[in-house]
Amino acid sequence: MIEELQQKLGEEAETLLHELNVILPREIEKAVAQGDLRENSEYTAALERQGFVRARLDYLARRMSQLGSIDIEHVPTDRVGFGSKVAVRDVQDDEIEHFTLTLGDNINLDNNDISMESPIGRALLGKTRGESVSVILPGGAREFEVIDFETLHDL
DSSP: OHHHHHHHHHHHHHHHHHIIIIIHHHHHHHHHHTSOSTTOHHHHHHHHHHHHHHHHHHHHHHHHHHHHTOOGGGSOSSSOOTTOEEEEEETTTOOEEEEEEEOGGGOOGGGTEEETTSHHHHHHTTOOTTOEEEEEETTEEEEEEEEEEEOTTTO
């Protein structure tokens, strides 16, 4: 899971580096050639995009460094943690839902991936089978019971 996320972030960084080093300089050069830069919206937009791309690249570099420092051996084997696939029962409607706890950069809602920093993710961290959690969501409070889980080590 960590390797997949590192690859995904690396691919995004590669794309942004190309934009920063090739595409944006061309756009800025083209805008400069038009003359008066004070009222040149293309020039302003290119500079703003350049700032955004640099900030995103800085973030990606920090995130890659953080991912490199994650020690899988410290991920719990006996309770819900990073990478766990969790089956929960919604106490109110008795529906079973499945979630995979991941980092915010790796969320895929189609696969029911949720961030460990999300309200549900935070509530599930450290829980074991049979434990209940209450979560306050924008749509109201929900209560879940952990039915089963597989840790990153099991997968």
